[in-house]
Amino acid sequence: MDQPDVRATATVRDALPLRLHHNAFVVKDHEVNRRFFEDLLGMPLVATWCEKNFIGEVKREVEFCHTFFALADGGALAFFQFADPEVAALAAPVFSSVGRFQHIALKIDAKGYDEIARRLTAAAIAHRQTDHGYCRSMYVTSPDGLIVEFTVDPADADRIAGLRRADAHAELARWLKGDRRVNNDIRPH
16 A cells, blocks of 8 residues: 655745753652752743643543743753652653653853853762764753753854755765764764
């Protein structure tokens, strides 16, 4: 049976999402999480929704609190805490044993990057930095295990993005066929 062509048309691509509204995660303790994201990283708490909804997976009403921490573009990082320990355990985030690949990356300017690095160092919070060539990144882990990456673009970010945009499909096809050559020749060694 033939599969319908569901690839995005140019019209659909012209209507891309405007921005990330929010990305949600589950936490054990909202106050510990608030201190990390608001007090340490500087992302203000902008909304707290306390709710009770029927959750089909557990077949009962569940009480939870949903918090939002602002990003400059109007988006947010959001977090759920559940009153019911059973639901909290079922909803807890699952991170792989090589967790660095499950993370959220936030673009920041150089001044903000340096300030966050200063605050993390002053608070003795472990973090690491990597120069990928196409961006410089700092990684820190939240109290609940969420890896947050802060990235700064290089001065020629538009040129670099144009190079990868031009060959994105060809490079993916090459890699999927087994040709595993590295194509990031701008990353410092």
